[in-house]
Amino acid sequence: MVPDDEQADLAGARRAKRFVLLVAAVSALGGALFGYDTGVISGALLFMTPHFGLTPFLEGLVTSALLLGAAAGALAGGRVADRAGRRPMLIGSAVVFVVGTLGSALTPDVPVLVLSRVVLGLAVGAASVVVPLYISEMAPARVRGRLVTFNGLMIVTGQLLAYVVNALLAEAGAWRWMLGLATIPAVLLGVGMLFLPDSPRWYAGQQRLEQARAVLHRGRSPEEAERELAQITAAHEQRATGRGWRELRSKWLRRVFFIGIGLAVLQQITGVNTIVYFAPMLLTQTGLGEVASIAATISIGVISVLAAVVGLLLMDRVGRRPLLITGQTGVTSCLVLLGLAFLLQSGGNRAGYAILAIMVVYMAFQQSSVSTVTWLMITELFPLRIRGFAMGVAVLVLWLTNFAVALVFPPMVAALGGSATFWVFAALNVGALVFSVRLVPETRGRSLEELETDLRRPATAARTRG
Numbered sequence: 001m002v003p004d005d006e007q008a009d010l011a012g013a014r015r016a017k018r019f020v021l022l023v024a025a026v027s028a029l030g031g032a033l034f035g036y037d038t039g040v041i042s043g044a045l046l047f048m049t050p051h052f053g054l055t056p057f058l059e060g061l062v063t064s065a066l067l068l069g070a071a072a073g074a075l076a077g078g079r080v081a082d083r084a085g086r087r088p089m090l091i092g093s094a095v096v097f098v099v100g101t102l103g104s105a106l107t108p109d110v111p112v113l114v115l116s117r118v119v120l121g122l123a124v125g126a127a128s129v130v131v132p133l134y135i136s137e138m139a140p141a142r143v144r145g146r147l148v149t150f151n152g153l154m155i156v157t158g159q160l161l162a163y164v165v166n167a168l169l170a171e172a173g174a175w176r177w178m179l180g181l182a183t184i185p186a187v188l189l190g191v192g193m194l195f196l197p198d199s200p201r202w203y204a205g206q207q208r209l210e211q212a213r214a215v216l217h218r219g220r221s222p223e224e225a226e227r228e229l230a231q232i233t234a235a236h237e238q239r240a241t242g243r244g245w246r247e248l249r250s251k252w253l254r255r256v257f258f259i260g261i262g263l264a265v266l267q268q269i270t271g272v273n274t275i276v277y278f279a280p281m282l283l284t285q286t287g288l289g290e291v292a293s294i295a296a297t298i299s300i301g302v303i304s305v306l307a308a309v310v311g312l313l314l315m316d317r318v319g320r321r322p323l324l325i326t327g328q329t330g331v332t333s334c335l336v337l338l339g340l341a342f343l344l345q346s347g348g349n350r351a352g353y354a355i356l357a358i359m360v361v362y363m364a365f366q367q368s369s370v371s372t373v374t375w376l377m378i379t380e381l382f383p384l385r386i387r388g389f390a391m392g393v394a395v396l397v398l399w400l401t402n403f404a405v406a407l408v409f410p411p412m413v414a415a416l417g418g419s420a421t422f423w424v425f426a427a428l429n430v431g432a433l434v435f436s437v438r439l440v441p442e443t444r445g446r447s448l449e450e451l452e453t454d455l456r457r458p459a460t461a462a463r464t465r466g
Contacts, residue, residue, distance in 0.1 A: 013221065020219045023138045024147045026192035028154040029185050030090060030127035033097055035158025036182050037066065037124055038273070039301070042280050043166025043294045044175040051175070052110050056410040063278075065114045067403035069100075069121020070128065071396050077126030078133075078392020082205075086134040087198040089126060094190030096123035098183050105180030121399075123186075129395045133388065136379035137199035140220055140228075145315040145444065148379055152372040153308040158185075160301030167295045204232045231450070252456050253383070257390055259439055260381050264398035266432035267374035270331045271425035272366050273402055274409045275300065275359050281410070282418065283352050296356050303360045307368035319444045320373045321436070327369025328433045334362035335426035342418030374398075380443040383452045 041063050049059060073093075081089040100120025107113040132148050139147040162178075169178055203212035212232065216225035279300060283293035314323055341355045382390035412421045443451055 016219050016221065020139060020143070020147065023196060023219070024135055024150050026189070026196060027090060027131050027134050028151045029189040029192065030093060030131040031151040031154035032158035032161070033182060033185050033189065034124050034128055034131075035155035035160075036162045036185065037097075037101070037120055037158075039159030039162035040166060040178050040182070041066070042278065042297060043163070043170060044178045046170075046280055046284075046294065047173040047175040048113075052113075054110070056414050058110065059281075060407045060410045062110070062113060062117065064403045064406040065117035066121040066124060067399050067406055069118035070125030071121075071399035071403060073122035073125025073127075074129050074395035074399055075125075075392045076122075077129045078388040078390070078395070080126075081130045081133065081202075081392075082388035085198045085202050086130055086137070087193055087196060089130045090134065090193045091190050093123045093126045093130065094186050094193065096120075096126075097186035097189070101180060101182045101186060105176045125395065125399055128399070129388075129391050132375055132379045133391055134199055136376075137201040138215070138219060140224065141450075143316070144380075145320070145376055146312050148376045149308070149312040149315050149372045152367075152375050153305065153312055155371075155375075156301070156304035156308045156367050160298070160305050163294070163297045163301040167298055170294045200229070201232055204229075209233065253386070256381050256383075256455055257393075259441070260378050260390060260394040261397050262435050262439065263374045263377055264394045265401050266328070266429075266435060267370055268398055268401035268405055269425065269428040269432060270328070270366055270370055271335060271405065271422070271429075272363075272371065273406060274425070275363060278409060278413075279356075279359060282413070283356060293352075296352075299356065299360055300363050304363045304367040307364045307366075308372060311368040311372035314368075315372065315376065316444060319442050320377055321440055321442045323369045324373040324436050324440060325433065327365045327373070328429060328436055330365030331362060331370060332426055332429040332433060334358055334365065335422050335429060338362070339419040339422035339426065342422065377440070377443055380451055381441075381455070383455075 045054075045059060045063065048054065048062065052058075054062065077089055077093070080092075096119065100116055100118075100123055103116030104113060104120060107116055132151050135151055136144055136148050165181060166178055169175075197211070197215050197218075200212040200215040203209070203215065209229070213225065213229050216229055219225075220228065279297045280293040283296055311323065337358050338355065341358055378391055378394045379387075382394075409421070412424075416424075441455065
């Protein structure tokens with residue numbers, strides 16, 4: 001028989017595991033909304049264009065309006081999450097998701113559509129900061145990589161769901177329903193967060209140590225919880241409260257801040273969202289019909305989900321840095337091949353399916369490594385006193401880069417053609433690969449407080465450890 005104390009320990013471990021998984025599952029609905037709202041436009045745009053008479057510029061504007069709102073939402077979301085808490089910020093984001101979604105689905109004209117997409121973007125941007133931040137602060141160090149990466153999995157799952165919905169509604173051209181169905185996970189996110197606590201690190205920052213202790217004990221063994229609380233408390237005692245930009249007077253913080261910003265930029269200059277947003281448009285140019293092009297994007301969604309699962313399994317095993325460098329190498333190679341395929345294609349289904357195959361391989365590299373590593377590392381790099389602020393700025397830059405890419409991509413393809421456009425992205429990614437090799441550190445296997453201590457060391461030591 002198992003002794004009573006061992007049975008109690010096992011039962012406690014199971015409760016802790018269930019609690020941590022519940023936190024990840026509920027909060028990651030924000031990631032699913034992020035994915036759905038960015039992916040659904042790829043199919044809806046084909047039917048909105050003739051309905052509203054959109055030009056290539058207006059196509060880019062309708063698509064990128066969400067991204068402009070997301071940039072503002074990311075910056076504001078990080079600051080509000082530092083002051084009011086991670087949990088209230090996520091509940092508020094769910095409400096804004098509903099408002100923006102209904103406005104987009106019921107829009108009577110282009111100006112209202114663009115405004116509604118900006119409002120929706122505010123929620124997407126806030127969630128893109130606060131969801132991984134919340135999960136990273138709630139998760140034990142040993143599973144932090146997998147749980148934050150689970151949010152990335154939910155993002156691509158949301159995109160896959162959008163592609164499936166687009167395909168099912170394509171015959172009817174029901175773009176309003178494509179957009180409007182996002183209200184369901186938004187409501188679930190808001191209701192679910194009502195039953196969860198805030199993060200222990202936010203409680204500690206507000207000097208609410210008993211609440212911090214209670215949350216830690218729900219997700220860890222008693223010994224682990226007390227040890228982590230001691231680390232968090234020590235970190236707060238050693239440092240003053242964060243003051244945003246003024247904190248960057250410290251040389252090591254400027255270096256970490258620069259790396260975080262760089263990761264945000266390089267995740268977007270891979271051109272990933274040119275595929276997410278415009279794959280049907282590109283495939284129709286190769287000779288595939290509208291319905292066939294939308295259906296074909298389901299394969300992109302499926303491989304993205306499978307690749308995200310692979311990234312989730314590898315993240316805490318091989319490390320963030322090797323995975324990132326491998327993925328960037330693969331992405332760059334696929335961009336070169338895409339440019340070549342567009343140069344050689346002469347129309348017809350065969351060319352379309354060849355380009356689709358390269359897109360699928362591209363997304364496998366992107367989602368298994370570059371995207372998952374980026375979203376994880378920007379939750380790990382920054383010290384607690386500026387974490388919300390710094391993550392907000394990093395994700396602001398990510399969304400602004402995303403906005404710029406989405407806005408200029410349709411005119412670029414129209415002016416330069418697919419080949420030159422993808423070769424421009426390939427050249428940018430050579431620079432991104434050099435950045436990762438030279439500057440990006442390894443962050444695997446340490447608590448957020450231990451990681452902060454390591455990052456204070458010289459760049460070479462921080463880069464290679466782990």
